[in-house]
Amino acid sequence: MYFETADGTRLAYEDHGQGAPILFLASWVLNADMWEYQIPFFVENGYRCIALDRRGHGRSDRPRDGYDLDTSADDIAALLEHLDLRDVTLVGHSMGGAEAARYLARHGEERIARVALVSATVPFLKLTDDNPGGLPEFALQAVLKQWREDRPHWFTRQKQIWFATHLGNQVSESQIELTLQQCLSASPWATAQYFQSGYHTDHRPGLAKISVPALVVHGAADASAPVALTGRRTAELVPGAVYKEYPTGGHGLYITHKHQLNDDLLEFIKS
Incomplete structure (x- = not known):
């Protein structure tokens, strides 16, 4: 299914x-497609599950611009309005969690019942004077340079x-290769633009204003979004957030820890 955003992009x-x-x-x-181990579980438990392909990803259009978190938040708002959804549970993984946070900051909580931030790249990734634990600009530029040379090799x-397989997480080679192909299917232009937007966006003010129930889930072995920079700090910023940390979880815990994650999400939604 498809809908059109304010700028005519078909998502x-x-x-x-x-x-x-x-x-x-x-x-x-x-x-x-990444949610194939979550959506059937929640449908069977009596929920309506909607999953979005952001612009430049999956089956959605690849427009000239709009590859930033503010536009992503507005695209989410357009989808919620298109379907007239209310009392929604937002579940965002990685940048999807950042998009959820940005949506709440820009559009408020009128349609939202609760939010779950899973391995989310918030609150702020950039190294600044008031964010001394952040990542320096040269690290961002180094990754961008590697993509310009050989993006598939980097991924x-x-x-x-x-998946933090070095900690004994069991993932088949087929699953790993499928995930790799899904990653490479995104528009190369969108890949780089979103990466930069995620690095430069400061979510701290918005997270501190969240008033709906919030769940923060993060892996202690997450190399893509280090837990000390992201998950733990997010849990401290969001008022009343429930925090769950998986000791052997990497960034791909929606697969390696899918049963635990599904159970934790279900418990949170029911509570």
């Missing part, structure tokens, strides 16, 4: 099941780290 989404709505927001360079090098 794809999936809509399964009936009941209270859950909107799944995918990781950077991934799309709605191939990351595939084992993504």
Whole structure:
């Protein structure tokens, strides 16, 4: 299914099941397909599951611009209005979590019942005077330079780290290769633009104003979004947030820890 945003971009989404709505927001360079181990579980438990392909990803259009978190937040708002969804649970992984946070900051909580930030790249990644634990600009530029030389090779090098297989997490080679191909399917232009927007966006003011129930889930072994910079700090910023940290979880815990994650999400939604 498709809908059009304010600038005429055609975005794809999936809509399964009936009941209270859950909107799944995918990781950077991934799309709605990443939630294949979550959506059937929640449909079977009586929920309506919607999953969005952001612009430049999956089946959605690849427009000239709009590859930033403010536009992503506005695209989410357009989808919620298109479907007239209310009492929504937002579940965002990685940059999807950043998009959820940005949506709440820009559009408020009128349509939102609760939010779950899973391995989210918030609150602020950039090294600044008031964010001494952040990552320096040269690190961002180094990654961009590697992509201009050989983007597929960079992602191939990351595939084992993504799942923290060195800690004994069991992931088949087929699953790893599928995830790699999903990552490489995103528009190269969108890949770089979103990466830069995620690095430069400061979510701290917005997170501190969240008043709906919030769940923060993060892996202690997350190499893509180090837990000390992201998950733990986010849990401290969001008032009353429930925090769960998976000791062996990497960034891809939606696969390696799918049963635990599904159970934790379900418990949170029911509570």
